[in-house]
Structure formats: structure tokens, C-alpha cells
Amino acid sequence: MPIKILPDEVASQIAAGEVVERPASVVKELVENSLDAGATHITITVEGAGQKLIEVADDGLGIPAKEISMALARHATSKLSSAADLFNIETLGFRGEALASIASVSRFTITSRTRESEVGARLVVEGGQIDSDVQPIGAPAGTVVRVEDLFYNVPARRKFLKTDSTERRQIDDLVTRYALAYPDVRFHLSQEGRSALQTTGSGDRREVLAALFSTDIARQMLEVNAVYDESRVSGYISPTSLTRSNRRGITLFVNGRWVQDISLSTALIQGYHSMLMVGRYPMAVMFIDLPPKQVDVNVHPAKSEVRFTNRDDVFSSVQRAVRRALLAYSPVPPVQGQVRWSPPEPQPGFDKGGWQRPSGGQSSFSPDHATTPQPPEKSQPVVQPPLSAGGVPLLRLIGQVGSAYLVAEGPDGLYLVDQHAAHERILFERFMEQRSQQIPSQALLDPATVELDSASARLLEDQAEVMKNLGFEIEPFGPNTFKVRRMPSLLAGSDPVAAVRSVIEDFEEDETPLQNEIEAKIIGRVCKRAAVKAGKVLSVDEQKALLRDLEACQSPRTCPHGRPTMIHLSIDLLERQFGRTGPR
Ligand code: ADP
Ligand code: MG
Secondary structure (H helix, E strand, C coil), X not given: CCCCCCCHHHHHHHXXXXXXXXXXXXXXXXXXXXXXXXXXXXXXXEEHHHCCEEEEEECCCCCCHHHHHHHCCCCCCCCCCCXXXXXXXXXXXXXXXHHHHHHHCCEEEEEEECCCXXXXXXXXXXXXXXXXCCEEECCXXXXXXXXXXXXXXXXXXXHHCCCHHHHHXXXXXXXXXXXXXXXXXXXXXXXXXXXXXXXXXXXXXXXXXXXXXXXXXXXXXXXXXXXXXXXXXXXXXXXXXXXXXXXHHEEEEECCXXXXXXXXHHHHHHHCCCCCXXXXXXXXXXXXXXXXXXXXXXXXXXXXXXXECCHHHHHHHHHXXXXXXXXXXXXXXXXCCCCECCCCCCCCCXXXXXXXXXXXXXXXXXXCCCCCCXXXXXXXXXXXXXXXXXXXXXXXXXXXXXXXXXXXXXXXXXXXXXXXXXXXXXXXXXXXXXXXXXXXXXXXXXXXXXXXXXXXXXXXXXXXXXXXXXXXXXXXXXXXXXXXXXXXXXXXXXXXXXXXXXXXXXXXXXXXXXXXXXXXXXXXXXXXXXXXXXXXXXXXXXXXHHHHHHHCCCCCCECCCCCECEEEEEHHHHHHHXXXXXXX
């Protein structure tokens, strides 16, 4: 076939494929136009899951009658005039493509009136063909776009649509997210004749949050609000106790634009570093606002991706903001109701520090001789349990069980501490702390040799710099073989070969290889390997030291991989279990 320029209709259908993938994308473009027009009230009506009708009505600026047919041409926009403007975009639209694209794949009617003009104007377009002249018509100020029979002329597209309920949910999700991002705008969405979302435009985001998540979840979400130089990170994130198995609970807005950016959501997740179980993800609605010059929005026809001039700065602002919010609210669990506790009287068999054998050779339990502790009276004064820096109550060691768990008493009950997870957490935090300076390292008297397969050897070479920063001195020693000469002092006594191997074991390429994060990840691995194993008998002094060190941690309740370090059995729970409270 000879080369020819495609007819306009074909060209716009091709372009439409990129912009208008499904009914929800039509809703997105139209809502964005309304927001750009300064609307304070946007009403969206959907029928037939968006295939029969999508109508978006707003009270925005409107379009002058003489420009209305222009609005429907491709590359026609009022939001941009020179190429330079492209790098300083303050509106949601700028490509001048949406209306033309939508009109080319539907029966399309636009009605608009500016505040200055007395009559409105209407234009009807069918499958991209302008049907009639612009008609004068009485209309309220603002714009109404009606999109009927979407994809009627592109049957192939219809085939790719999901079930009606999925398409409807996509629209619900989309409108809810925009309502969250623009709390000052009143949104009303009705689907199949029923009201699906109604916001008041009062400016209160939490009100909308309940529509996106449930009321219960919305209530638990933590507020984030941080300003860094010219940028600002705000929104809501889930506490560590609320997670999902995928990233879909994360919504990100950059300068008022909903973006899907894996690396940005990764940065957010990394803010939770070591606080979540492996494979669990937080929920969040996060708004990142920065000077338009620092964001390139012209990356994708659907404008759902952006690029940042200072990517690392943006990522680290997000991480820091998340971290700060988490540390401010967690990990102290809420002290429920009244805590009934008074400092325990010294009792036979116990001393302030730990468990001792009852003196006098008495080795069997004899209830007659034990002072029976009385259940505390309800009227006793409320004592706030003393908390250590990291929010764990100061614990009194009772002993070790199963060579794996420490048993301790806190003011609010019994604690079982997993010795391996706890030690992992302690090592991890020490490393992270030392990392701000030079991590002290120790020469090995007897340098160890590690032999690796070639893929692992390449990985180790790639991470050479990181390993050096962490206090390892590793040098090549023949093909795929390395000599470990020094290792971090923190790991003194542990097996250097095992430590090096743990670094590269199942090291998958991270989605965002922020140097910082690679290091943290490696530290996490090394600590896991080096931490005291379950099955090791610890001396009383070692047990005590472990508890003290854990109390001093910033996030003592989880190991760096997110597993709990301790289980708490409250006095309340014990009382209930023994039938001391509640109905008898
Ligand atoms: P873009 O939004 O990228 O400029 P569109 O095709 O979405 O491109 O819209 C074309 C133009 O039509 C816009 O630049 C704007 O001037 C006008 N327009 C579209 N929708 C509205 C609306 N709801 N209110 C006012 N003007 C609108
Ligand atoms: Mg637009």
C-alpha cells in the first residue's frame, strides 16, 4: 500500500485509544475539565455503566459560543500557548485532546454558557462528525457534556471492557478520589439513578475519606502533613496495624493530579520500613504539592504519569513525612480503659531483676506458703504504665522458655518476647544509627573465603560500595571467589561467610534502587543472619540485656521484617481467662 496521511477521523480514533480506554477515563477527563474551569459544583450522571450515558455538569467558567466548535478540535486548548508553558503547567488539562477523542467515539453533546453571555450554545457531534451548527440555547452558567453510546463505532473497544459492576466501581473510585483531592468542590455522582457519592464541599477531607475506605478505617487513618522547602506532603496513611495484600489501597496526587507511579508508592511504602509484615502494604491517600516547574506532566496521554526534576528529593520527602507520622502515632498501642496496676510488692521467689530459685531448698509449688496476690480493686488509682523511649513498657524479666522466648512482666500484664526477632531489631537499629557516621569494623584474624556462583558474584560486586560502607572489606580472590578481611564490629563473633551470603541471597532488584534503601535492606538481611537463634540458651544477664536493649529501640514491637517481637497478655485478658471478671 502506498503511504498516505490518515483521514482525520482515523487519526482521532487512534489518539482516542490512548486517552479514552474505558468509561472511567471519560469521567476523568470531563471532571478534570470542570475543575480546570473553576467549578465549585460538579454533577456526574452515569447510566449503563457509562456505555449508555456519561454526563458531567459544572458551574465553571463556561465556553464562549464562538469557541465551542474549536474546543472539539484536536490539539485545541485554552490552557497552553507556547512550548515553554509545557514546563509550568498549573491546570489538569493541556493537551487539548480529550474532548476531540471522546467525541470521536461517542454521540457527544456539549452545552455551555459563560457568565457574561445571556444565552448558551450547544453543539452535537456524532462519531467525530459535527452534526449541526452551534445552536443558541437557554442554559445555566457552566458546561454540560453528555456522552452517549460510548464506543458505539468501535466495537472492538467494547469487547475489552470489564463487567458492568467493575466499570461502575472504577467510576466510583475515580470520582471519590477527585472528591478527596478537591474537598472544596461539591461532587455528586449518580449511577443508574442512584446516588453513589455526595460531598458537601465543606473542605473537610476526612468526610470523604469514609467514602473511599469504610468509616471504621477512615477513623483510624493517620494524618500526614509536612512542608519541605517549596513542597508539601499531606494526606492520610494507614497505621501499621491496617494493611492490604497489594498496593491498590494507595492513591497519590501530584499537584492535584491523580498519578499512578510505582516508584512514588514504593517511596511511601519504604516510609513504613520494617514496620509491616512481608507482603503487606499500607493504605494511603497522599497529596504531593510542589512548584509546577519541578514536575513534568507531559509523559503520558492519560496524564497519569509524571516525572520529577528532583526525584530523590521528592521520594525522600514522602518517606520522611510518612515515617514522622507513623512514629508520632505508633507504635504505642492505645491503653484501653483504666489500667489497674500498682507497683508489685516484692514476692518470694522474685527479686527486682529476675527469677531466682526459691530459697531454702523449697522446690515444689505449695499454695499454702505463697502469698496470694489479691485482684486489684477497681477503686485503685490509675497508674500509667511507665514507657521506655520506644513505647514499650519497662519490662521485668521472669525467664526464658523453650530456649526461644523470654517471659517478662510489664505494668500491664505479661510479655512474651521472641529472642531472635528482638535481637534482630536491636542489631538493625544499632546499624542504622552507626550508619550516620562510619560503621566501625573489625579485622578478621583469619580472613574467610567465600565462593559464589557467578550471578551471585556479580551481585556482590555490584554492591561492593554498599558493603564497604557497612564495614565489610571484601576483595576478589580468584574467579567468583572473595576474601572477607574485615567485618562490622556489631557482628563480631558471627560467621563472616554466612553474613556475606545473606546479603546476596534472593536479592531481587529493588523497584526503586535508592541507595539508602539498598543499604537498609542489606543491613536487615545481615542482622537476621547474625541475630541470636531460637534454641539458644541465654544466661540471665544476656536475657536482661536483651530486654533493656529492646526497650531502647525506636520500633521495638516488630523485627526489621515486620514480624512481631513480642506478644502481650494483658492483665485484663488473664483475669478473663481465669474467670475472675465478667459474668460468673
Ligand atoms: P484540555 O483540557 O487539554 O485543554 P480538552 O479537549 O479537554 O483539552 O478541552 C479543550 C478546551 O475546551 C479546554 O482547553 C477548555 O478551554 C474547554 N473546556 C473543556 N471543558 C470545559 C468545561 N467544563 N468548562 C469550561 N471550558 C471547558
Ligand atoms: Mg481536558
